[in-house]
Amino acid sequence: MQDAVRVGVVGLGTVGSGAVRLLVESSEHIERHAGRPIVVARAVCRDVARDRGLPLSRDCISSDIRDIAGDPSISVAALLVGGLEPARSMMVALLESGKDVVTANKALLAEHGPELFDLARRRGRSIAFEAAVAGGIPIVAAISECLAANRIESIRGILNGTSNFILSRMEEDSADYGEVLALAQEKGFAEADPAMDVDGTDATQKLAILAHLAFGAWVPWGEIPRTGIEGIDLGLITCARELGYRIRLVAVAARTGDDAAPGPLALRVSPALVRLGTPLAETRGAYNAVSLVGDAVGRMFFHGLGAGQMPTASAVVADIIDTVVGRAAITFRTTGVLDVDSPAARIGGVETHERRFLRIPVVDRPGVLAEIAGILGQHGISIASFIQHEAAGNGDAAGAAVPLIIMTHHCGSNAMAQALAAIERSATVRGTGVCLPVLDDGQPASPGSPRA
Amino acid sequence: MQDAVRVGVVGLGTVGSGAVRLLVESSEHIERHAGRPIVVARAVCRDVARDRGLPLSRDCISSDIRDIAGDPSISVAALLVGGLEPARSMMVALLESGKDVVTANKALLAEHGPELFDLARRRGRSIAFEAAVAGGIPIVAAISECLAANRIESIRGILNGTSNFILSRMEEDSADYGEVLALAQEKGFAEADPAMDVDGTDATQKLAILAHLAFGAWVPWGEIPRTGIEGIDLGLITCARELGYRIRLVAVAARTGDDAAPGPLALRVSPALVRLGTPLAETRGAYNAVSLVGDAVGRMFFHGLGAGQMPTASAVVADIIDTVVGRAAITFRTTGVLDVDSPAARIGGVETHERRFLRIPVVDRPGVLAEIAGILGQHGISIASFIQHEAAGNGDAAGAAVPLIIMTHHCGSNAMAQALAAIERSATVRGTGVCLPVLDDGQPASPGSPRA
Numbered sequence: 001m002q003d004a005v006r007v008g009v010v011g012l013g014t015v016g017s018g019a020v021r022l023l024v025e026s027s028e029h030i031e032r033h034a035g036r037p038i039v040v041a042r043a044v045c046r047d048v049a050r051d052r053g054l055p056l057s058r059d060c061i062s063s064d065i066r067d068i069a070g071d072p073s074i075s076v077a078a079l080l081v082g083g084l085e086p087a088r089s090m091m092v093a094l095l096e097s098g099k100d101v102v103t104a105n106k107a108l109l110a111e112h113g114p115e116l117f118d119l120a121r122r123r124g125r126s127i128a129f130e131a132a133v134a135g136g137i138p139i140v141a142a143i144s145e146c147l148a149a150n151r152i153e154s155i156r157g158i159l160n161g162t163s164n165f166i167l168s169r170m171e172e173d174s175a176d177y178g179e180v181l182a183l184a185q186e187k188g189f190a191e192a193d194p195a196m197d198v199d200g201t202d203a204t205q206k207l208a209i210l211a212h213l214a215f216g217a218w219v220p221w222g223e224i225p226r227t228g229i230e231g232i233d234l235g236l237i238t239c240a241r242e243l244g245y246r247i248r249l250v251a252v253a254a255r256t257g258d259d260a261a262p263g264p265l266a267l268r269v270s271p272a273l274v275r276l277g278t279p280l281a282e283t284r285g286a287y288n289a290v291s292l293v294g295d296a297v298g299r300m301f302f303h304g305l306g307a308g309q310m311p312t313a314s315a316v317v318a319d320i321i322d323t324v325v326g327r328a329a330i331t332f333r334t335t336g337v338l339d340v341d342s343p344a345a346r347i348g349g350v351e352t353h354e355r356r357f358l359r360i361p362v363v364d365r366p367g368v369l370a371e372i373a374g375i376l377g378q379h380g381i382s383i384a385s386f387i388q389h390e391a392a393g394n395g396d397a398a399g400a401a402v403p404l405i406i407m408t409h410h411c412g413s414n415a416m417a418q419a420l421a422a423i424e425r426s427a428t429v430r431g432t433g434v435c436l437p438v439l440d441d442g443q444p445a446s447p448g449s450p451r452a
Numbered sequence: 453m454q455d456a457v458r459v460g461v462v463g464l465g466t467v468g469s470g471a472v473r474l475l476v477e478s479s480e481h482i483e484r485h486a487g488r489p490i491v492v493a494r495a496v497c498r499d500v501a502r503d504r505g506l507p508l509s510r511d512c513i514s515s516d517i518r519d520i521a522g523d524p525s526i527s528v529a530a531l532l533v534g535g536l537e538p539a540r541s542m543m544v545a546l547l548e549s550g551k552d553v554v555t556a557n558k559a560l561l562a563e564h565g566p567e568l569f570d571l572a573r574r575r576g577r578s579i580a581f582e583a584a585v586a587g588g589i590p591i592v593a594a595i596s597e598c599l600a601a602n603r604i605e606s607i608r609g610i611l612n613g614t615s616n617f618i619l620s621r622m623e624e625d626s627a628d629y630g631e632v633l634a635l636a637q638e639k640g641f642a643e644a645d646p647a648m649d650v651d652g653t654d655a656t657q658k659l660a661i662l663a664h665l666a667f668g669a670w671v672p673w674g675e676i677p678r679t680g681i682e683g684i685d686l687g688l689i690t691c692a693r694e695l696g697y698r699i700r701l702v703a704v705a706a707r708t709g710d711d712a713a714p715g716p717l718a719l720r721v722s723p724a725l726v727r728l729g730t731p732l733a734e735t736r737g738a739y740n741a742v743s744l745v746g747d748a749v750g751r752m753f754f755h756g757l758g759a760g761q762m763p764t765a766s767a768v769v770a771d772i773i774d775t776v777v778g779r780a781a782i783t784f785r786t787t788g789v790l791d792v793d794s795p796a797a798r799i800g801g802v803e804t805h806e807r808r809f810l811r812i813p814v815v816d817r818p819g820v821l822a823e824i825a826g827i828l829g830q831h832g833i834s835i836a837s838f839i840q841h842e843a844a845g846n847g848d849a850a851g852a853a854v855p856l857i858i859m860t861h862h863c864g865s866n867a868m869a870q871a872l873a874a875i876e877r878s879a880t881v882r883g884t885g886v887c888l889p890v891l892d893d894g895q896p897a898s899p900g901s902p903r904a
Contacts, residue, residue, distance in 0.1 A: 018748075022601055022748055026601060026602075026603065026747075026748075029601075029603055030600070030601060032668070033596075033600040033601075033786065033787065034600075034786060035785070035786040130598070136746075136748075136749035136750065136752065137752065138590075138593075138594055138597075138598030138599070141590075141593065141597065141598050142590055144485075145590075145593065145770065145773075145774065145779070146582070146590030146593050146767075146770050147590070147766065147770065148482070148485040148486075148769075148770050148773050149474055149478060149481075149482060149485075149765070149766050149769035149770050149773065150478075150766055151478065151481055216484070277729060277734065279731075279734070279755065282729065282731070282734075294588075294766065295478075295762075296470075296474055296478075296588075296762040296763065296765055296766035296769075297588035297756060297757065297762070297763045297766040297767075298588065298756065298757045298760075298762070298763055299756065299757075300588065300589065300754075300755065300756040301753075301754070301755035301756065302752075302753070302754055302755075303731065303752065303753035303754075303755075304749060304750065304751065304752040304753065305749065305750045305751075308750075310747075310748040310749070310750070311748065311749045311750055313601070313748055314599065314601050314602055314746065314748035314749040315598075315749075317600075317601035317748075318597065318598050318599065318600050318601050321597075321600050321601065322597065325782050325783075325786045326778075326782050327597070327779045327782050327783070330777050330778050330779050330782075331777075331779065333487070334485065334486060334487040334777045335485065
């Protein structure tokens with residue numbers, strides 16, 4: 001039996017406390033997988049006095065990152081604080097003092113990944129970050145190791161547990177966005193400031209990391225088109241359901257073009273309609289899901305808890321074990337995609353062809369549907385189905401605005417943008433419409449292999 | 453750039469040919485992940501003359517395993533022949549000549565795993581076998597690496613693509629077992645001799661391997677209770693659907709007891725009812741699925757193509773890359789569960805408590821339901837719902853046998869066995885009944901974490 005490995009934990013928030021608990025309480029089990037004992041030598045946090053009920057001596061807890069960076073007996077550090085600073089400076093200090101680093105901080109990697117990976121490489125250290133994307137789902141390992149023989153064609157993911165919890169509860173409880181958000185905050189489930197969750201930032205940063213691993217090109221997350229769930233009201237959810245769909249915040253990444261003439265990457269985070277019964281639609285509550293297509297493996301689907309203390313700690317500790325046994329260093333060294341020299345991705349400007357779900361607030365009078373359908377038709381867009389309910393309360397009050405719900409057949413994004421602009425100029429339209437993409441092929445056809 | 457790694461491929465059947473194609477056609481992509489070129493130096497197969505259309509010089513194909521085992525320039529061998537012999541002797545020859553081995557042969561590992569792992573360990577070699585279970589789904593890596601921080605509590609899997617294809621098509625086409633099996637064979641989808649698929653042997657061998665990885669105890673696959681799908685007829689599928697369920701061949705493994713008094717492992721492969729809309733029920737055609745529960749990560753679900761040429765080749769080549777970069781050696785060395793000294797699992801004798809679906813052929817006359825319900829009640833088993841249709845064609849012909857379908861509440865397996873014996877002794881019963889377990893909790897409740 002080799003000597004124990006001494007680990008430092010930076011940050012004792014939800015994830016940090018979970019990682020400490022798991023390392024201590026499952027130490028025997030972890031030792032069996034690591035081939036040697038792993039001990040928490042020190043934890044660093046802002047509020048040293050606070051009692052977190054952790055199985056860790058108070059002597060081991062302090063507030064100065066140098067207590068870990070400066071301790072040569074500590075070889076691995078888990079950086080489990082969020083945000084950009086002081087997380088970035090801490091990561092730099094840890095790498096420069098020769099620690100291998102494990103982190104769950106997706107914002108830090110999405111913003112400063114290339115420079116941090118480069119620093120680690122120059123220092124002969126590794127950075128492992130399974131916990132940064134989709135919590136307990138081992139999607140980073142899947143893409144960079146298990147599916148390494150595949151050219152990844154596309155990824156679709158539900159990557160933000162808070163948004164998915166809100167959308168799920170709105171539907172299940174027939175509740176408004178505000179009500180459910182308040183409930184989630186009350187339960188400690190959404191952050192006091194949930195802006196980065198509901199506006200799609202968190203999912204976009206995770207998508208940028210996955211796209212980097214899958215496509216080998218660095219993706220500046222801020223350039224990815226992004227729409228959050230703030231505009232999703234109960235009416236939209238109800239109408240989608242009536243048509244056989246659910247609304248989910250879906251992160252999408254796909255290659256375009258072909259080998260001879262590769263196009264830019266098509267990347268997007270937005271609410272989308274997914275058909276009831278398909279895997280993404282059945283991903284509920286705090287669960288995350290990732291569906292991907294590889295040229296050899298075909299369509300794969302992963303589902304699991306994407307956030308929360310112990311699922312995220314599970315990924316952090318798996319990374320610590322990988323680092324201790326030496327797998328993380330190999331992966332970090334051989335996976336060229338994390339190289340600072342990897343080309344920047346070309347993104348944007350991709351015309352997408354898909355079905356769309358429209359809600360247009362129109363005046364409730366005869367001929368309106370014909371007019372809207374006419375405008376769509378002029379732009380080459382045909383209607384698959386539509387719903388128009390009577391105006392609530394005053395069925396025949398001429399002039400009241402009612403929502404006209406339209407599901408289109410496949411159409412191009414440019415044509416749709418032009419049609420929407422024309423529709424909004426129409427005198428029969430009152431206010432702004434909603435246009436959401438429809439993802440129809442979540443469930444793979446059976447049976448067979450994609451490349452026979 | 454390091455020198456190329458020379459790989460030998462043993463067996464050019466479906467999987468072997470797929471692995472060669474992937475290694476050659478995706479060589480550039482694979483080199484980027486392995487950090488060096490990987491070339492197919494030699495392939496060995498029985499029928500050298502046959503043209504397989506492979507991108508491989510005929511000079512590289514021969515029929516003697518010694519052409520690989522005896523070539524010191526070859527460091528990694530992919531053993532892609534099925535069955536026990538000559539596969540076992542070939543594996544021994546490869547290990548003894550110092551090759552690291554990658555294999556997709558689940559029968560070989562389930563039967564001879566401990567001795568082969570021991571030989572590899574003594575020779576300082578590794579055996580990687582992601583492709584042996586669930587094809588393209590990286591479930592071996594998930595359990596032995598990605599979820600290494602977890603104590604795995606239970607596993608449920610659809611592990612045999614042929615059985616799942618047959619059950620899916622019987623339902624979709626309202627076709628009989630024999631018809632669909634013939635179709636699957638005609639399409640080259642089921643083996644000429646599909647016995648090991650449809651009688652549950654294949655799924656049981658895969659379950660034994662997963663249980664070994666998850667629970668750290670060697671499981672002799674022949675001791676796992678096993679029922680195949682040969683007894684599933686269209687009537688059962690239709691009745692299950694009427695109650696809101698689908699029939700799937702499900703492999704189950706779970707711990708029993710607790711830490712203080714661990715019980716035996718509960719292991720089983722059998723057709724079971726899974727609720728429509730849950731992940732296992734929505735696993736169709738040739739797809740495989742694995743649902744597992746870890747103490748930290750909670751419930752995880754994986755879905756992908758479990759068989760077929762390229763999905764399996766994807767796993768084989770990922771293992772070759774892992775072997776080339778050195779990750780496989782580390783995993784093989786540190787994962788003590790593959791040790792020959794790992795204890796034999798205690799299995800069997802576990803009383804399971806679950807709902808059951810019964811089909812009992814009874815005489816079509818008044819009072820029969822009351823009698824059967826009475827026998828069940830005497831054994832403490834209560835009925836949740838039942839279906840009894842009129843006898844086809846002769847609605848009131850007294851004495852004709854009709855199926856009585858019963859869904860019970862949770863009950864113990866011992867009580868059920870006794871009740872079934874009593875029911876079959878009844879004068880109102882004509883022939884043998886069917887009793888299938890009902891797996892109700894496939895879809896995790898939302899939201900939250902299992903270990904808050």
